[in-house]
Amino acid sequence: MNKEDNKLLEINNLVTRYYIAEGSVKAVNGISYSLNRGEVLGVVGESGSGKSAHALSILKLIQKPFGEIIEGQVLFEKSNLLELSNREINRIRGKEIAMIFQDPMVSLNPVFTIGFQLMETIVLHLGFNSKKAKGRAIDLLEEVGIPDAEAQLHRYPHQFSGGMRQRIMIAMAISCNPKLLIADEPTTALDVTIQAQIMDMMKDLQVRRNMAIIWISHDLGVISEIAKNINVMYAGYIVEGGMVKDILNEPYHPYTRALLRSIPRIKKGGESKLISIPGSSPDLLKIIPGAKCPFSSRCKYANSLCLEKNPELEKIDGEERYVACFHWKKIRSACD
Numbered sequence: 001m002n003k004e005d006n007k008l009l010e011i012n013n014l015v016t017r018y019y020i021a022e023g024s025v026k027a028v029n030g031i032s033y034s035l036n037r038g039e040v041l042g043v044v045g046e047s048g049s050g051k052s053a054h055a056l057s058i059l060k061l062i063q064k065p066f067g068e069i070i071e072g073q074v075l076f077e078k079s080n081l082l083e084l085s086n087r088e089i090n091r092i093r094g095k096e097i098a099m100i101f102q103d104p105m106v107s108l109n110p111v112f113t114i115g116f117q118l119m120e121t122i123v124l125h126l127g128f129n130s131k132k133a134k135g136r137a138i139d140l141l142e143e144v145g146i147p148d149a150e151a152q153l154h155r156y157p158h159q160f161s162g163g164m165r166q167r168i169m170i171a172m173a174i175s176c177n178p179k180l181l182i183a184d185e186p187t188t189a190l191d192v193t194i195q196a197q198i199m200d201m202m203k204d205l206q207v208r209r210n211m212a213i214i215w216i217s218h219d220l221g222v223i224s225e226i227a228k229n230i231n232v233m234y235a236g237y238i239v240e241g242g243m244v245k246d247i248l249n250e251p252y253h254p255y256t257r258a259l260l261r262s263i264p265r266i267k268k269g270g271e272s273k274l275i276s277i278p279g280s281s282p283d284l285l286k287i288i289p290g291a292k293c294p295f296s297s298r299c300k301y302a303n304s305l306c307l308e309k310n311p312e313l314e315k316i317d318g319e320e321r322y323v324a325c326f327h328w329k330k331i332r333s334a335c336d
Contacts, residue, residue, distance in 0.1 A: 006036050006037055007034050007035075007036055007037075008035055008036060008037045008039075008076070008077065008179060008180060008212050009034065009035040009058075009074070009075065009076055009180060009212070010033075010034040010035075010073070010074075010075040011031060011032055011033055011034070011054075011058070011072065011073070011074055011075075012032050012072055012073040012075070013030045013031075013032055013071060013072045013073070014028055014030065014031050014032070014054060014057055014069070014071075014072035014073075014074065015028060015029060015030050015069070015070040015071045015072055016028035016050075016053050016054065016057045016062055016067065016068070016069050016070065016236075017067060017068050017070055018053070018062070018066065018067040019064075019065060019066060019067060019068070020285075022285055023285045024285070025284045025285055026235075026236055026284045026285075026287055026289055027050050027053035027054075027067070027236055027284065028050045028053050028054045028057060028236045029050070029235070029236035029237050029289045030072070030237070030289065031050070031054060031231075031233075031236075031237065031238045032238075032313075033231060033238065033241060035180070035212055035214065036212065037179070037210070037212055038206075038210045038211065038212055039212050039213075039228060039229065040206060040212070040213045040215060040226055040227045040228050040229070041212075041213070041214050041215070041227055041228075041229050041230070041231065042215050042216075042217065042222075042223035042224075042226065042227030042229070042230040042231070042244060043055075043214060043215070043216045043217075043230070043231045043233060044216075044217055044218065044219075044220055044223050044230060044231070044232055044233070044259070045218065045232060045233035045234055046218055046234075046259075046281065047218065047281075048235075048281055048284065049233040049234050049235065049236070049281075050233050050235070050236040050237070051184075051216045051218075051233055052184050052185075052216060053067075053236075054233075055099070055182050055184055055214065055216055057069050057074065058074050058076075058081065058097070058182065058214075059081070059089070059092070059093055059097060059099065059182075060081060060082060060084070060089050069082055076092070076096065076097065076180070077096075077179075091125075094121055094124075094125055094176060094178075095125040095126075095176040095178065096178055096179055096180070097178055097179070097180045097181075097182065098172075098173035098174065098176070098178040098180075098181050098182070099173065099181070099182040099183075099184065100166075100169050100170060100173050100181065100182070100183045100184065100186045101169070101184050101185075101186070102184055102185040102186060102188050102189055103189060104157070104162070104165035104166050104168065104169040105157060105158075105165065107169055108157040108165060108168065108169065109157070110156065110157055110158060111156075112156075113153060113154055113155060113156055114152065114153065114155060114156070114157060114160075114168050115134070115137055115152075115153025115154060117172065118133075118137040118140065118141075118153070118168075118171060118172055118175060119133040119134060119136075119137050121172055121175050121176065122136050122137065122175050122176070125175075125176045126176055134153070136175065137149075137153060137171075137175075138150050138153065140171040140172075140174065140175055141153075141167075141168070141171055143171070143174075143205070144167040144168070144170050144171045144174075144201060144205075145167060145197075145201060146164060146167055146168070146171075162189060162190055162194070163190055163194035163197070163198065166186060166187070166190065166194075166198055167198070167201070169186070170186075170198075170201070170202070170205070174205060174209065174211075177209065178211065179211065179212060180211065180212045180213075180214070181206075181211050181212070181213045181214075182213075182214045182216070183202070183213060183214070183215045183216065184216045185216055185217055185218070186198065186202075187199060187222065188217070188218075188219070195222075199222070199225055199226055202226065203226060213226075213227075215227055220248060220259060220260065220263060221263070223244060224244055224248055227244050228243065228244060229241070229242065229243055229244060230242065230243075230244045230247055230248075232247070232251075232253065232255065232256045232259070234255050234281075234294060234295055235281065235282050235284065235287060235294035235295070236284065236289075236294075237294065237310070237313075237324065238313055238322075238324070239253045239255055239256070239295070239313070239323070239324045239325070240252060240253040240255075240256050240321070240322065240323045240324070240325075241313070241321065241322045241323075242319070242320050242321025242322060243320055243321065246319070246320070246321055247321060248260065250332070251331075252316070252321070252323045252325065252328040252331050252332050253323050253324065253325050253328065253331070254295065254299045254300070254301055254325065254327070254331065255277075255295050255298075255299075257331070258277040258298075259277070261275045262274070262275055262276055262277060277298060278298055279297055279298035280298075282294045282297070289310070290309060290310050291309070291310065292306060292307045292308060292309065292310060293306040293307075293309075293310050293311060293324075293325075293326075294310065301325075301327040301330065301331070303326075305326055306326060310324070311324045311325055311326050312324060316328070
């Protein structure tokens with residue numbers, strides 16, 4: 001398989017806006033990247049960085065009057081999803097591309113049994129009859145580690161724990177063997193023990209099914225456990241991207257460095273100093289895309305150039321990484 005045939009998803013200059021009473025929120029500001037078949041990509045950033053907005057844009061889930069995809073391409077197996085009709089994109093959602101959200105109680109319908117909801121997806125996309133769909137639903141629940149699967153089909157979402165509900169959501173997401181799974185902070189609301197179990201299960205499912213995954217999180221520790229590559233987002237931009245091991249060991253962007261420093265660490269003697277990022281995130285209602293670096297007001301390296309224009313994401317020669325910063329060479333020297 002050549003390099004182009006291995007490419008599953010390609011995003012080109014994606015621009016997305018949310019519309020609220022106060023004006024237009026610049027949620028995603030011209031991001032571009034590609035994803036190969038079977039690749040696990042982590043997308044990290046603080047709240048409001050555009051992580052979820054870009055994921056919803058992939059499936060055309062942002063539409064007027066609440067928002068709009070202004071421009072760009074989302075090429076899935078070379079077909080631009082943004083040009084598809086509602087009927088055509090509905091054939092892709094849930095079958096070719098599936099999505100898991102942070103809170104399963106929002107996604108699961110409380111008035112229907114989980115068996116009905118699982119089987120509905122299977123019948124819709126795979127055309128199975130009821131008997132075959134039921135067998136498929138039982139197999140899926142067993143695959144995600146839910147005991148006594150057949151009996152569980154008759155229970156309602158509120159009768160399960162948070163971890164079990166998330167397993168049910170994962171079963172629904174993989175029910176039609178999607179080529180791409182988008183996981184939007186699926187373990188954030190779970191305690192650390194259940195979180196670890198879900199992540200181990202997801203890693204196993206990904207390998208066995210050879211799914212590509214976009215794993216969205218604000219937690220760099222989670223990303224380091226599951227992803228091979230990472231995009232760091234800030235104010236609707238990708239500011240750094242590349243292999244997880246490279247970026248987390250030696251980040252070249254000041255925002256990525258600040259994120260890493262803000263992770264609590266237990267020092268000898270039990271004392272740990274929590275280092276926060278100074279300042280506040282930019283107001284996405286007021287920013288002018290391209291006018292200046294959105295991180296400049298919080299960055300110790302910022303100078304007059306940073307206040308005049310926003311640096312473009314550029315590939316670093318000899319390295320499998322990209323960075324959007326005028327001062328990355330100075331930062332790299334500090335890492336050496």
